Amino acid sequence: MAAPDSERDTVPATTEFDVVGTSPIRHDGADKVTGRAVFGPDFQSAGLLHGKMLRSPHAHARIKSIDTAKAKAAPGVYAVVTANDLPSNGGDRLVDLGIGPIRVEFLRNNILAREKVLYKGHAVAGVAAISAHAAEEALALIDVEYEALPSVMTISEAMKPDAPLLYDNLKTSGLGEASDKPSNVASRLRLSLGDAGNGFEDADVIVEREFDTSAVHQGYIEPHNCTALWNTDGRLHIWASTQGAFGARTAVAWILDLPVSQVKVTPLEIGGGFGGKTALYLDPVAALLSKQTGQPVKMVMTRQEVFEGTGPTPGSHIKVKIGATQEGAITAAQASLAYEAGGFPGSLVTIPAMSVFVAYDIPNVTIDGFDVLTNKPKTEPYRAPGATNAAFAVESVVDDIADRLGIDPIEFRLRNAAKEGTPRAESPPHALIGGVEVLEAMKHHPHYTTPLEGPNRGRGVAVGFSGSIGFHSSCTITVNADGTAALVEGSSDLSGSRTTVAMQAAEVLGIPAEDVHPSVGDTDSVGFTFLTGGSRTTFATGWAAYEAAQDVARQMIARAALIWDVNADALKLEHGVFMSTADPELRMTFKELADQIEATGETVLGRGSVNPSGAGGSFIGDIVDVEVDPETGKVDILRFTAVQDVGKAVHPGQVEGQIQGGTTQGIGWALNEEYFMTDDGRMANPTLLDYRMPTSLDLPMIDAVIVEVPNPAHPFGVRGVGEASIVPPAGAIANAIHNAVGARVGELPMKPTTVAKAIWDKSNE
Amino acid sequence: MPGKTHVQTIINGEHIDFLCEPRQSLLECLRDVIGLTGSKEGCNDGNCGACTVVFDGRIVTSCLVLGVEAEGKEITTIEGIADGNTLHPVQQAYLENAALQCGICTPGFIVSSKALLDQNPTPTEHEIRYWLANNLCRCTGYDKIVRAVQDAAVKMQEA
Numbered sequence: 024m025a026a027p028d029s030e031r032d033t034v035p036a037t038t039e040f041d042v043v044g045t046s047p048i049r050h051d052g053a054d055k056v057t058g059r060a061v062f063g064p065d066f067q068s069a070g071l072l073h074g075k076m077l078r079s080p081h082a083h084a085r086i087k088s089i090d091t092a093k094a095k096a097a098p099g100v101y102a103v104v105t106a107n108d109l110p111s112n113g114g115d116r117l118v119d120l121g122i123g124p125i126r127v128e129f130l131r132n133n134i135l136a137r138e139k140v141l142y143k144g145h146a147v148a149g150v151a152a153i154s155a156h157a158a159e160e161a162l163a164l165i166d167v168e169y170e171a172l173p174s175v176m177t178i179s180e181a182m183k184p185d186a187p188l189l190y191d192n193l194k195t196s197g198l199g200e201a202s203d204k205p206s207n208v209a210s211r212l213r214l215s216l217g218d219a220g221n222g223f224e225d226a227d228v229i230v231e232r233e234f235d236t237s238a239v240h241q242g243y244i245e246p247h248n249c250t251a252l253w254n255t256d257g258r259l260h261i262w263a264s265t266q267g268a269f270g271a272r273t274a275v276a277w278i279l280d281l282p283v284s285q286v287k288v289t290p291l292e293i294g295g296g297f298g299g300k301t302a303l304y305l306d307p308v309a310a311l312l313s314k315q316t317g318q319p320v321k322m323v324m325t326r327q328e329v330f331e332g333t334g335p336t337p338g339s340h341i342k343v344k345i346g347a348t349q350e351g352a353i354t355a356a357q358a359s360l361a362y363e364a365g366g367f368p369g370s371l372v373t374i375p376a377m378s379v380f381v382a383y384d385i386p387n388v389t390i391d392g393f394d395v396l397t398n399k400p401k402t403e404p405y406r407a408p409g410a411t412n413a414a415f416a417v418e419s420v421v422d423d424i425a426d427r428l429g430i431d432p433i434e435f436r437l438r439n440a441a442k443e444g445t446p447r448a449e450s451p452p453h454a455l456i457g458g459v460e461v462l463e464a465m466k467h468h469p470h471y472t473t474p475l476e477g478p479n480r481g482r483g484v485a486v487g488f489s490g491s492i493g494f495h496s497s498c499t500i501t502v503n504a505d506g507t508a509a510l511v512e513g514s515s516d517l518s519g520s521r522t523t524v525a526m527q528a529a530e531v532l533g534i535p536a537e538d539v540h541p542s543v544g545d546t547d548s549v550g551f552t553f554l555t556g557g558s559r560t561t562f563a564t565g566w567a568a569y570e571a572a573q574d575v576a577r578q579m580i581a582r583a584a585l586i587w588d589v590n591a592d593a594l595k596l597e598h599g600v601f602m603s604t605a606d607p608e609l610r611m612t613f614k615e616l617a618d619q620i621e622a623t624g625e626t627v628l629g630r631g632s633v634n635p636s637g638a639g640g641s642f643i644g645d646i647v648d649v650e651v652d653p654e655t656g657k658v659d660i661l662r663f664t665a666v667q668d669v670g671k672a673v674h675p676g677q678v679e680g681q682i683q684g685g686t687t688q689g690i691g692w693a694l695n696e697e698y699f700m701t702d703d704g705r706m707a708n709p710t711l712l713d714y715r716m717p718t719s720l721d722l723p724m725i726d727a728v729i730v731e732v733p734n735p736a737h738p739f740g741v742r743g744v745g746e747a748s749i750v751p752p753a754g755a756i757a758n759a760i761h762n763a764v765g766a767r768v769g770e771l772p773m774k775p776t777t778v779a780k781a782i783w784d785k786s787n788e
Numbered sequence: 789m790p791g792k793t794h795v796q797t798i799i800n801g802e803h804i805d806f807l808c809e810p811r812q813s814l815l816e817c818l819r820d821v822i823g824l825t826g827s828k829e830g831c832n833d834g835n836c837g838a839c840t841v842v843f844d845g846r847i848v849t850s851c852l853v854l855g856v857e858a859e860g861k862e863i864t865t866i867e868g869i870a871d872g873n874t875l876h877p878v879q880q881a882y883l884e885n886a887a888l889q890c891g892i893c894t895p896g897f898i899v900s901s902k903a904l905l906d907q908n909p910t911p912t913e914h915e916i917r918y919w920l921a922n923n924l925c926r927c928t929g930y931d932k933i934v935r936a937v938q939d940a941a942v943k944m945q946e947a
Contacts, residue, residue: 048883055891056879056898058826058866062891065825156811242926244830244838245892294828294892295926326831518889518927676886680928684889687929711835711924719930720921724913727931 041598042529043739046676047536049522051292062292063248063264064323071250072101074305074312074322075158077148077165078332079140082398082704083174083187086138086147086167094150094164099157102315103165104308105148106137110280118277120270121301121554122371122404127277129367133401134278134307140169141189141366142398143705144331146304151312151320174398174704178340178361181207181397189366189396207396209368214376214390216448222355222387226346230423234416236753236771237697238338238363241405242688242716245294246329251309252319259286259310264293266300266515267554272546278307289545290515297517297688298404301554302334330709334403335698337362337370341416343379351430353439355387356380358417362394362409365401370394374490375409377450379417382458382488382642383436384445398704404556406685407489407746411692411753415771418485418754423767432484432758433471436644437462441488457668457732458642462486464730465644470664480650480661481763487645487750491638491743492557497550498567500528500539500575502627506614507538508575513552514564516543518681518745520555523673527565527739531572533599534613550632558743561673562638562734569738570631578627579616583609586616586623637736641747643667645686645755651763656779658694658760663752664726670734670742678744682727685748691717693753697772797858799824800868808855815839817855818865826866826895830924837923840896841865847903849922866895869902877947878902881940882933889927897923901937910941 054060091103114128131137136145148165152158173187180186188205195202197210223229250262259281265271268288276283293300305322312320324332342359358379362370372392380388405411425435440458447453465471465484475482498512512524525541532539552564576596583601584591593605601616603609620627648661665686672678695715699707708714733740753771760778761767766785770777792807799822808817813832818824818841827850830836834852841850842864869876878901881887888894897920904911904919911919916937917930925933 046886049886051891052883052888053875055888055894056875056882057870058824058895060891061825062828064829065819067823156809243890243892244836244924244926245828245890246830293890294830295890297926323829326833326836519886674886676932677889680886680889680932683929683931684927685929688926710833711831712833716924716926717929718921718924719917719934722917722930724934725929725931 040530041533042526042536043671043673044675046674047522049519050525050541051516051521060292062245062294063262064245066250066262066291066321068250068252068319070318072151072153072316072318072320073155073158074149074151074309074320075155075162076146076308076328077162078328079136079143079145079147081140081169081171082143083172084140084169085172086136086140087170088168089148090166091148094161097161097164099153100150100161102151102312103148104311104315106135108311109135109278112280113277116277118274120274120303121267121556125369130274130303131278133367134304142400144328144400145366146332149308149312151316175207176397176700176704178338178363178395178397181395182361189398209364209394209396212373212376212392214448215388216446217387219355219357219387219389223346225348225354227349228424228427229344229346230420231344232420232769234341234769236339236412236415238335238399238402239692239696240330240335240714241297241299243295243297243299246324246326247304247333248323249306249309250319250321251306251313253310253314257285261286261288261306261310262291263288263306264300265290266296266517266556268515268546269513269551270301270554271303271306274303275306275310279310287545287547290543293515293517295517297406298408298556299334301556302403304333326711327709330714331706332400334401336405337364337402337409339363339412341412343416343420345420345424347424347428349428351428351435351438353383353385356385357389359391360393360413363397363399363402364394365397365399367401368394368396370402371404371408375413378410378488378490379413381447382441382486383439384441388448390448399698406688406749410487410489410750411689414485414487414750415753415757418751419757419767422758422761433462433466436486454637454639455732455735456639456642457730460730460732461642461644461666461668464666464728465646468646468664468666468728470646470662470726475648479653479763480648481759481761482646482648483755483757483759483762484644484646485751485754485758486643487747488640488642489558489747489750490640491562492559493563493635493638494553494559495634496552496564496567498564498571498631499549500571500629502575502617502620504618504621506534506617507540508532508534510539510541510568511544511549512541512564512568513544513549514560515555517555519677520560523561523677524565524568526673528568528572531569531576532613533596558745559638562737562741562743563633563635565673565741566635566738567631567633570633571629574631575627575629578629582620582623583611583616586619638743639734639736641668641742641744643747643751645751647755647759649756649759649763651760651778653764653782656775656777656782658756658773658778660690660723662723664728665748666728666730667747668730668732668742669744670737671731671740672729673739673741675729678729679727681745682748683725685746686725686752687717687722689749689752690722690756693756693771693773695772695774793856795856795859798862800864810856812855813851814853814855814858815850818850824865824867828892828895830892837900838893838896840899840923842899842903847900866899869898876902877943878905878940881936881943885932885936885939887928887932887936893923893925897925897933901940904937905941905944909945
């Protein structure tokens with residue numbers, strides 16, 4: 024673990040910085056606006072073969088036989104692999120790709136189905152051929168005999184006692200004991216604080232409602248891809264689009280039963296992830312194909328494969344009950360969260376269970392969570408995993424209570440806002456957070472103080488909180504003779520983080536951001552670094568860069584002491600100038616000293632390796648105005664303001680971008696996006712035409728308001744920023760729809776038919 | 789294996805000849821045959837816009853054009869937008885306005901944005917949003933992209 028906070032140099036909130044808090048042009052910008060940046064699918068190598076996957080046409084079936092002989096004999100085909108080519112050793116090992124431990128056996132069976140296929144799109148065989156077209160044609164030559172089985176597509180079906188089972192022997196774990204009978208409920212959990220029963224007795228108003236939300240996809244524009252080369256020396260090299268090169272390395276090694284050191288993962292530029300590129304699908308298959316052919320093999324999914332074969336984030340069935348006094352104090356809250364795991368256990372319901380009520384100070388809380396198997400792709404995290412579903416439910420109920428009590432919705436939330444020290448169900452109490460500051464900023468924002476006029480228009484608010492993580496990050500910095508610095512860090516850069524990491528080093532060294540040249544290292548060239556996820560990169564890898572820069576500063580101060588023949592204790596580095604506290608004549612800029620390094624001793628090479636706790640989390644609130652067409656139920660967003668406590672905005676331009684982007688994903692989730700499943704378990708909308716993500720024309724400008732309540736546990740006050748913005752939009756829009764037309768919608772997406780039905784039901788009450 | 793067709797084009801101002809199978813899309817030819825990987829494949833069915841190029845003066849999604857259809861055509865890809873080492877004002881505006889995050893959609897957006905400003909130097913916000921509605925971005929929420937196009941429009945007017 025990192026040194027205790029007291030040993031760290033923590034910068035007070037009032038500190039002005041030279042680099043942190045500015046918005047320089049990102050270091051990879053020129054490559055990305057000219058088309059030169061090398062993303063995963065752009066990678067080329069001599070002798071490259073192309074791989075394709077055969078996928079199950081059934082949502083649930085037993086595999087009776089697979090015959091690959093005809094495919095292997097087809098022109099241009101080099102190799103065909105199935106689950107039989109995967110090793111079986113070590114299937115019970117637990118590997119962490121960054122989202123908690125997963126059994127290696129489950130990863131193997133998801134990558135290539137063994138015995139059963141558990142969703143339509145489940146991979147069954149992989150082919151390597153001279154071209155992607157030849158590989159695709161060979162897929163049709165593989166004969167698979169299936170015995171179709173009844174499937175379960177919804178949580179309510181899956182939880183019925185007589186439901187078809189995905190696993191014949193899987194019993195519900197959790198709460199200290201396994202269930203008597205096999206079940207589609209893989210696990211359950213309960214979190215509690217105080218006594219909810221007593222708390223409801225103290226309430227004057229109690230609202231209890233149920234909600235259903237559809238599975239949605241992370242929707243990155245770059246499909247999953249990888250290139251693998253199993254070299255003649257036995258080492259496996261993977262060029263990947265991954266959120267975590269080190270997690271991918273361990274998982275690939277364990278899936279293939281190799282020592283971790285035999286695998287090298289080079290993260291290429293990654294075209295979006297949002298949690299979905301933590302999972303592995305292609306890499307071990309490409310590796311097996313490369314092993315059999317002796318040539319590098321590239322695999323790139325189609326969009327349909329991305330929808331049908333990779334993790335959407337869970338749909339859910341949620342019950343929320345909240346009670347409050349006449350004065351507007353919440354006395355108790357209860358939630359039941361049933362989340363879809365898809366074909367393998369692991370819906371991550373623990374994460375929303377821990378976050379569902381933490382925006383509020385509620386003395387009595389009970390939360391039940393259920394991890395439910397369905398015949399859909401294994402679900403994966405999506406930005407603040409599971410929190411959007413839960414906040415949609417909670418914020419709808421909170422709004423209803425405020426409405427019934429006749430209290431302004433922001434005022435009601437202020438009266439109940441979580442603060443530093445607020446207890447949480449089975450988590451440590453909140454550290455310093457900016458909940459009150461965010462709500463005050465919302466209350467006084469011109470958006471909220473300007474009345475909304477016009478028929479069928481309404482305004483809604485909602486809040487959300489997203490926890491962040493710390494964990495391992497590593498960084499090295501080399502000083503160049505011209506006074507610049509080369510920085511190598513281990514975090515995949517999904518959105519410009521190499522710049523926010525480099526800026527923290529530049530701040531310490533007192534040089535411009537442009538003079539630090541960051542690159543993302545491969546797993547052989549930088550120390551272990553946890554995945555890019557959990558809003559951790561600018562917080563933790565930025566901290567590693569801070570430590571590496573401090574190491575550089577110490578070495579350079581020692582060198583200045585040598586050059587000046589004085590005691591290093593009297594020297595310091597300030598704003599890029601080395602100086603003596605004893606002798607004002609002794610001054611040298613960073614550049615001047617850098618120029619003397621080579622002639623006066625060894626190269627200056629700084630290292631930073633951290634494993635910090637104290638990432639805390641981020642509080643956010645949304646204000647949205649909508650117009651509802653009362654006949655069709657179509658909802659238009661007229662105005663949107665998102666106010667977030669970001670701790671310290673290292674690069675305000677990019678922070679605004681995070682807020683705007685997450686908000687837009689939340690809007691899509693709220694209004695349009697869904698896995699539209701047919702009765703036989705097929706996704707009916709696996710294209711970007713029918714899976715309707717927001718376009719530029721669907722949106723107004725998103726006003727991102729930055730509130731800075733510095734995180735006391737970070738050298739520059741940084742909080743995790745990336746995830747929180749996806750949490751409140753669905754709740755805020757639901758509340759705005761209610762404000763506009765008087766109907767409360769309990770389903771996501773709030774598509775026209777759903778909203779129209781809610782209006783109809785309301786008018787017939 | 790079907791035979792290959794000899795296609796003669798002008799790409800980014802250069803005469804380029806290539807051989808392609810009848811089934812290969814222009815996008816595939818650009819990326820895998822010619823080596824211009826700046827145009828991206830996000831969907832291969834014309835809905836994401838990451839492969840947008842200028843094709844005889846019109847913007848098209850190159851995944852929906854066959855390679856053989858490029859015979860005799862003039863094509864501009866993202867690689868042809870900058871003037872040597874000088875970025876086009878649209879590219880510069882995307883950088884200065886932090887209008888990209890992961891960057892996979894950026895080539896398509898820049899080709900589309902430049903085509904808009906070539907045709908309409910002073911677009912309204914609505915015109916920008918309408919024009920760019922065939923380019924999907926999952927990272928930014930479009931706010932900074934729209935602002936970048938507005939910024940580029942002003943800079944191009946001043947120039």
